Amino acid sequence: MNDLTIVDIARLAGVSVSTVSRVINKHPDVNTQTADKVQKIIEEHDYVPNNSARNLKRESMKAVAVIVKGFSNPFFTAMLGIIQQELEQSGYTMLLTQVETDKDEVSAAISLCKEKKPRGLIFMGGNFTHTPEKLAMLDVPYVMLTFTMHWDVDRNTFSSVTVDDYTAGYNVARILAESGHSKLAVIGSNANDVSISHLRVEGFCQYIKDAGLDFGNSQIAYAGEFSYEAGYNAAKTLLEKSEFTGIFCISDILALGAVRALYDAGISVPDEISVIGFDGIDEGRFHIPSLASMYQPDRDMAYETVRILLNNIRSGAKHRHLVFDAEFYKGESFAPCKDV
């Protein structure tokens, strides 16, 4: 069994994980020399991208539980589809459980482990503040997909697959500022947030600070949940209390709700206000205007999650922490600031 992941290939080739991903997916914008080098390393190491889980020996009926916080988010749907298929093809049944936004996903997982005896767990969406003592009550391997734990949890006890949320948030502010936007606003999830949304907001605010731009509490609104309507309402709140020419929404469905709120207020996107989302859901590209967003490599993240978990379940392979880069997609909802 080949234990290499996309991260190992990237390290061996001396390129980023995103570049390896682009080579594997035959994406045009990689220079030929780099692509050849990566391809050679892939071949030398018999690395089977993405679908390696398929080649593992089929075992009899065993289950992996997937605990989803934010089930209706289309960003999760695409990944869930891949996870289910990959598990199935490796002989594992997927047990799907939802956890409400205000509930504790680790508590839910602990009782699920007792009742249903899964061989492993995948958490999709969750908080990063669980104590090592509580996490120790999970008696099977688990991977956190789209989030990770604070540094006080021993990283040899769990795996995670994420994007660099902090840097992505930082880059959104930078992209806006470099296009002349100096009055910025952000829609986060909750004021007392202990999840990835918080990292995105934090990175965003750090750039603003580094660049010496003005920023105050009136420029933040919290959606409370991940839905079109929550994004709509948060944008309305922002419009009432602040002035800005660029908004960062920490998820695409919030951003699509926000764009509609601006439209209903008679504000043109992007002529008067630019909107940038996060995730890269399909519908964003077909929206009018199409949605600028930080794209997460969702397919790769889902494949790698299953691969890491099954390697761990089957051969006790050590835990891993993959961090992908989010990439900026320049949709029509973004334009240089006209106030300059």
Add this chain to the structure above:
Amino acid sequence: MNDLTIVDIARLAGVSVSTVSRVINKHPDVNTQTADKVQKIIEEHDYVPNNSARNLKRESMKAVAVIVKGFSNPFFTAMLGIIQQELEQSGYTMLLTQVETDKDEVSAAISLCKEKKPRGLIFMGGNFTHTPEKLAMLDVPYVMLTFTMHWDVDRNTFSSVTVDDYTAGYNVARILAESGHSKLAVIGSNANDVSISHLRVEGFCQYIKDAGLDFGNSQIAYAGEFSYEAGYNAAKTLLEKSEFTGIFCISDILALGAVRALYDAGISVPDEISVIGFDGIDEGRFHIPSLASMYQPDRDMAYETVRILLNNIRSGAKHRHLVFDAEFYKGESFAPCKDV
């Protein structure tokens, strides 16, 4: 255990299922007299709407398999969320399986039954052409959600929860025609379709025939799959081969793709062309323009599906066939024809 469903209440009150649903959900547009009558019957019969499955006695770990054809469709996501929660609260684990659009869902279910021994099945999306012999190989109760079988299958052998797709399709054409649209087009799923999409197209075409409007093959395009992109491409095909002022798309995500294709072709929706979708997904209301659509009562359909299946599994209650009405939502993508 109370065995009444929403259909029984509707029959006892002498009103439609939609009316009962509106009363239960405290929808404003039911006249007070009707609402009182329905409410009285609900109380007389101790009918607990929607969440009755919650009251059933919890049993030890047992599974229900859900076989989904079209997993990425957000219309299914909302229903899946409800089904998982309802099953969970009744002590059943949901086993989720996806079937590709071109694969046979009953064959998939037969092997799943052998391997995983679920207590019952829910099919979401599928064809209506399976033979009684093949269906007989399913050795547990099952409910077809959003579709049903042809009349050659004994209706006492399975349950179904659907909307009246044919009438809904018929009504879309009528609504368009009554607003002055005489040149109509439709985006279906496949030319050799044997699913609900076909019933929607058939109803639509029947109205056109009844009204004596012109209609030919150039006015139909097939998307092949349910995605924004497929809707986008189908609309482009229609624009190349035909002229029309109203399009019916048999699903909302196809419709949203089609609206974008018209936009890219420089055509204004709804000023030049009206677009009507089907399903009533959340994002349709936040889209620009908001999407006119035939809304399916997805929450009620999901609740009733679980209720019927669990009653059947637990007490051998007889099979049922619920047919809800789809309701027209007048979104901004629809307007009277200006050519008149």
